[in-house]
Amino acid sequence: MELDTQRALDVAQTEEILRGVLIPPRPALLVEVLEEQNRPEPNLERIARLVSEDVALAASTLKLVNSPLFGLSRPVVDIGHAVRLLGMRNIVSLVTALLLHQAFRGSKGTLMEWFWRRAEWMAHAATLVARASRALAQEEAYTLGLFCDCGMPLLLRRFPEYAGVYEAAEREADARPLIEVERERLRTDHAAAGFLLARAWKLPAEFCQAILRHHDPIDYYQAEAADVTVKYLAVLMAAQHLVRQMQHQPPAAEWLAVGTSVQHFLGLSEEALVWLLQELKKLRPA
Known part of the structure; x- marks a missing residue:
């Protein structure tokens, strides 16, 4: 359209x-995550590592993924687990949403x-x-x-x-x-x-x-x-x-x-x- x-x-x-x-501006973390996502063979472990380096973001991501909204059958214990369970595109979507909170935090x-x-x-x-x-x-x-x-x-x-x-x-x-x-x-x-x-x-x-x-x-x-x-x-x-x-x-x-x-x-x-x-x-x- x-x-x-x-x-x-x-x-x-x-x-x-x-x-x-x-x-x-587009957060630096999002730039790195999207660059990795767009590679011919993206490295899921690197994406998990990038998100995990921001402790507050990683905690918010796990809290959201484990909320009743998504109704997962078993708890997600770390970002690597989340990436493997939800898939790269979906975890990147959630991280992008959570970064909006950080952008307007003040x-x-x-x-x-x-x-x-x-x-x-x-x-x-x-x-x-x-x-x-x-x-x-x-x-x-x-x-x-x-x-x-x-x-x-x-x-x-x-x-x-x-x-x-x-x-x-x-x-x-x-x-x-x-x-x-x-x-x-x-x-x-x-x-x-x-x-x-x-x-x-x-x-x-x-x-x-x-x-x-x-x-x-x-x-x-x-x-x-x-x-x-x-x-x-x-x-x-x-x-x-x-x-x-x-x-x-x-x-x-x-x-x-x-x-x-x-x-x-x-x-x-x-x-x-x-x-x-x-x-x-x-x-x-x-």
Whole structure:
């Protein structure tokens, strides 16, 4: 899926607006891990060793892998074990997600506290949707859910008034996508800012596109041969709907526009969504 003209302009304008705002650089550890992953014959032991050298990251990775969310039949005792059990691509996805926490560790405030809580819920909801629909690997879905709103901290760095703008946008979220309100007030939106961060971290192009489009009220889900971006988007759309339900919020305008198509694409009935919501409520993200 390529950038259409309007969203390309949105991204270019966002890049100009955020000029001078520090977009967290791609962590050195991620650079090394991805370089090893992309070798013709990657060394799993080296990837495990690289992750293990960051003690805090290794501990967080093991805590996440052993959480009820992933439902492993036996505990994972070290990073090497995790790499062998989950596979290189999946463990790299989880490490990438956890590095996002480190990138914005210094950002404080009420909105940031809310952002991290919601990011964790989105990660959990996306994982459940991916598992139920088999659209994506659950580890990949976890990373996608955690990253999807990563542009918010960037807008907060650029606009001190962003918390108020977001609250205003949320009040209208059932009538129109909240990024429309952001663009009216700020001339940019958190989806475009998140795209820039994901691109700076050299995440897969389809992943970046999904972040950019995850509030689009456009039916991408009718194509007979949907590309992976559409799978990412469908999982995010369903996850967002579940999180809004859990927080007793009305369905978002995007879901009202394309929710039926998303459910059909993922093979999820209304009963399945009710079950997923109950499963989500059982989880307690940290």
